[in-house]
Amino acid sequence: QVQLAQSGGGLVQAGGSLQLSCRVSGNLLRINSMNWYRQAPGKRHEKVCGVTSDGATTYIDAVKGRFIISADYDAKSTYLQMNSLEPEDTGVYYCVVGVDVKNGGGVDEYDEWGQGTQVTVSS
Numbered sequence: 390q391v392q393l394a395q396s397g398g399g400l401v402q403a404g405g406s407l408q409l410s411c412r413v414s415g416n417l418l419r420i421n422s423m424n425w426y427r428q429a430p431g432k433r434h435e436k437v438c439g440v441t442s443d444g445a446t447t448y449i450d451a452v453k454g455r456f457i458i459s460a461d462y463d464a465k466s467t468y469l470q471m472n473s474l475e476p477e478d479t480g481v482y483y484c485v486v487g488v489d490v491k492n493g494g495g496v497d498e499y500d501e502w503g504q505g506t507q508v509t510v511s512s
Contacts, residue, residue, distance in 0.1 A: 391415040391501045395484050397469075398506035405510070406472045411484030411503055413465040418496060421487040423460045423467035427508075429480040437482070440467070451477070474510045481505040 397409035413420060424439035438448040438458040446458055455474075460467040467484060484503035489496050 391417050391486075391488055391490065393484050393486060393501055393503035395503040395506045398482060398508045400509045400511065401474055403475055403510055403512050405474050406470070407474065407508060408471065409469040409482055409484070409506060409508075411467045411486070413486055413488075417488045417490050419489040420462055420465060421489065421498070423458070424485045424487070425458060425467075425469045426483045426485050427480040428483070429477075434483070438469070471508070476510045476512045478508060479510050480508060482508050
């Protein structure tokens with residue numbers, strides 16, 4: 390069973406910074422990608438950024454130049470540094486990790502979600 394433990398988040402004024410952390414544990418074969426999603430009030434989940442096992446990163450336009458994702462695959466951890474925060478960044482942030490796990494004689498690939506952490510940016 391794979392588990393994600395998120396930490397960080399909280400309340401900050403516009404222009405401030407926060408860092409989120411996520412640590413993966415459990416019985417898994419491989420981590421394929423580490424990602425951060427968010428859900429703003431009344432909106433659907435959206436993928437904010439991600440980093441693959443070979444270091445390739447992607448960001449949505451709304452956070453480019455302000456957010457930085459990093460990952461330590463050996464330590465099974467990912468971090469999201471959020472700078473110049475805006476009220477529009479408010480929401481629940483989820484760590485989502487693509488993993489391979491053993492299933493009998495085969496391998497299952499799926500996305501494991503963290504518990505989410507609230508980020509609130511006041512104007």
